[in-house]
Amino acid sequence: MTPPAETPAPLTLDGSLITLENVVDVAEGRRAVELSADTTFRARIARGSAFLSQLLEEDGVVYGVTTGYGDACTRAVPPEDIDSLPQHLYTFHGCGMGATLPVDATRAVVLVRLVSLCRGVSGVSVELLERLVWLLEHDVLPVIPEEGSVGASGDLTPLSYLAAVLCGEREVIDNGHRRPASEALAERGLTPYRLKPKEGLALMNGTAVMTALGALAYARCAYLTQLATRITALSVNALAGNPYHFDADLFAAKPHPGQVDVAARLREDLHAPTTPRNSPRLQDRYSTRCAPHVIGVVEDSLPWWRQFLENELNSANDNPLIDAEHGKVMHGGHFYGGHVAFAMDSLKQATANLADLLDRQLALLVDTRFNHGLPSNLSGASAERLPLNHGYKAVQIGASAWTAEALKLTMPASVFSRSTECHNQDKVSMGTIAARDALRVLTLVEQVAAATLHAACQGVELRQQQSDAEPTPARLTAFVDEFRQEIAPLGEDRAMEADLRRLCTLIRQRRWSLYDA
Structure with missing residues (x-):
């Protein structure tokens, strides 16, 4: 820490x-x-x-x-x-x-x-x-x-x-x-x-309320992009996936800066600096192979979201403005929150995609058809107790529900302008509703991240119990060790609500330092 x-x-x-x-x-x-x-x-x-x-x-x-x-x-x-x-x-x-x-x-x-x-x-x-x-x-x-x-x-x-x-x-x-x-x-x-x-x-x-909420949403979103990257690395390792899907030359061929950065972090996490002539496993599923492309959209949007929000933050946005230097009163519409509305509408859409990505990774981790030899539902129970235990089965159902709700909330608020106040305010921004929506979406994404993080760390440890497993890369080992200071492994089934609530709090607090800026 x-x-x-x-x-x-x-x-x-x-x-x-x-x-x-x-x-x-x-x-x-x-x-x-x-x-x-x-x-x-x-x-x-x-x-x-x-x-x-x-x-x-x-x-x-x-x-x-x-x-x-x-x-x-x-x-x-x-x-x-x-x-x-x-x-x-x-x-x-x-x-x-x-x-x-x-x-x-x-x-x-x-x-x-x-x-x-x-x-x-x-x-x-x-x-x-x-x-x-x-x-x-x-x-x-x-x-x-x-x-x-x-x-x-x-x-x-x-x-x-x-x-x-x-x-x-x-x-x-x-x-x-x-x-x-x-x-x-x-x-x-x-x-x-x-x-x-x-x-x-x-x-x-x-525009103080929408801008304030936007600043908090931005901070939570920026951390989630890093956390989603680390969870992806853990998932790839747990699934015995192909770490060379994130090759530097591959991403130089489609050089969106944020996407390139995400791929670089995944290479470092998975200790995959040099791609062999041909990979032993050709095609992982999209939720791991295309993770830089999904997370990269958010990373590449952060700079312009920041521009919109910081310009609004540092603006005079009431009406009228009193210009004592030039001796005039200026009547206008700087109270209109269109830039915040557009930033928040797009932020909630891009961030909800992180939930969709991580939910799909969790679905792979718990399913014996796709998890390459891990126990059903990642149960940590002993062999004789497996018939009674269900591991992360209900957690995956919950993550699917939270993801669906996040995706449902991505309808843009800014297109629902209403004429109000005797048609004086006949075109309005809905920026505060967009910002509130964004915060709700972020809460749901954090819940999905908590669930998938819990399961991915369990998957990495279960993979290491297999006799033919490759050693876990050092950065992931260090992270799982740090994670275990907060959350115990899942052996026999237990009610997971307390674990998940604790993890959501830790995510909101940005508990783990993940990657250098």
């Missing part, structure tokens, strides 16, 4: 670009966040808020500040009601439904909204940014229902819960416990925040 790293320095937010890895580190509690004390940065934020005040004095009309929202933009708000308009915005959007976001996802949402507002063109105050940092510092996080966003005008309904919590309303998760926000703030001597004229809109009118 990789030794724990030293606690990294806090992530300092000053309007500079951050990475998906930064988001994941903060979301998973490995890194704190601080707002830059740099006077230039703080002055830039303050200028936006000051320019907005100037506009109100000189022009008297600013969308979402002196007007209603959306199709109500032509409805003037009386001057005496301007200060209460942000409260009305988060109040009427308090209609979220469904399960609530997990704590790691909620931390990511708060951070992503902060990063956008730190760009300095949203017309917010430094004090608002400090309040958002406070939530992360104290781990007091809004309870956010995950359903209710169409992905334009941004994630309005889920982000209303963030705005409300700052103002002492609704509920928070306070260091793991659910309680009223007002209690959590009062206990720490913090007065509920009073949103300034555009701050409700700036908090809610953006």
